[in-house]
Amino acid sequence: MRIINLSSGSDGNMTYLESENVKLLVDIGLCCGEAEKRLSAIGVKPSEIDVILVTHEHNDHIKGIDAFSSKYDIPIFAHRNVWQNMNYKLKKTPSKNRRFYETDGFRLRDLQVKAVELPHDVPCYGYVFENNEKKISILTDVGHTNERILSCIQGSQLVYIEANYDKDLLVANLKYPPALKRRISSGHGHLSNKETALMVRALVSTGTRQIVLSHLSKENNSPSLAYNYISNFLKEYGIIEGEHFKMDVATTEIGTMFRL
Template sequence: MRIITLSSGSAGNCTYLESDKSKILIDVGLTGKMAVNLMAMANIKANEIDAIFVTHEHIDHIKGVGVLSRKYDIPIYANAKTWLAMQAKIGKIASKNINVFKSNTFFSFRDLDIRNVSTFHDAADPVFFVFYQKQQKISILTDTGIVSSPIIDAVRDSNILILESNHDEKRLMEGPYPQSLKYRIRGEYGHLSNDMALEIVDELAQAKGEKIILGHLSSTNNSKEIVYSGMETLLVNKGIKIGDDLDLEVSEEFKLGKLIDLGGDYS
């Protein structure tokens, strides 16, 4: 499998994943035009996308879902409550492209085995996805206020982990947002802070060549430099060498991330 973040942040999220027989998007929280342009920059053809998988109905995850589905005849996969919550936002979708999965289950799509796991977020029925193909595992964990033991267990031993590191607590609480929004973001149905991301990586890092991508950063309450520096310090203190023992990246809004390739036949 291989994967690239097309955009990751509070204003828009979209990730591309490719396996031997599948080309999919996880969320499209950008305009359709922007998503297509970013894909083109990564040499990805929009008309070859096989499916869009939706985590939840917030606009920074579904903004372009309907447009791309209608223009390129792309099937959409979401759970029942998410479909109900996003229908009015994404517009009319061809019935053949409406696919519903049950929350907290495993299912298959082409050559991918997919697990969806509930998150703690203020949406109808939010989930994150874990993708398996052969001996490879990719987890994309964002949009959760807390991380439970089942979530940790679901992402453990991932070859690639995309992990939310949304906000710096000090910046958030001293920043311009109204108090109600601050407490929503830092609440148990909000977003993971930098400190929480550090705790998760501290538990999960194995230094076996895994790839960690930190994402869904707030442009107001965080920065790429803060996130990378904090994680670098943690890993150094654990005796883990970035680049040798594992790879570390920080993704950004509306900007292509690094293509990470675990190997496969993409012909």
């Protein structure tokens, strides 16, 4: 498998993954033109995409989906619960390309896909991709973690995991009304750097070797802050970034291509 994050954060999320027989996108939170531009930058034609998987209906995940899917006639896959809120937001996508799944797992040719239900303020799903004993997980927009989520993604060699906000920056942010701060830090909002650090510790202890911190808030976090917080947290447990595992940070720019 090859995977690359094409944009991450509240301005738009989009990830490209391919196996031998499938090329797919997880979310298109960029406008259609920008999505086309970024795919072209990695040498992929939009018409080559077999399927678009959706995590949830927030605009930073579906902004360009309707235009992209209808322009290139690409099916959109989302959980039935996600479609309940998303259906009316897509104006152009024909019904044949509005596909839903209800089970927590399905197959796309040579890819086994597991959908992981996540606690967020709308129905939301993370994805686990397996192919030839390789396993990659994508988890963003996670209000809180638990054993169920951990057990779904454990054993992944590579995990994209949200590190949304630094708690002190969020508390001190004068631009955010109290209700928004409560929403973000609630069990159905996003993960703080500390919550992510705990999850990364659990993952690295069970064999994950590459972490990509994702969906950083541009107001309440920064790549260096998230990276330093989490790597220092792990150091206290004797887990050293660069030695026991590697940690990358996904940003609003095209990220690193990983091959498994």
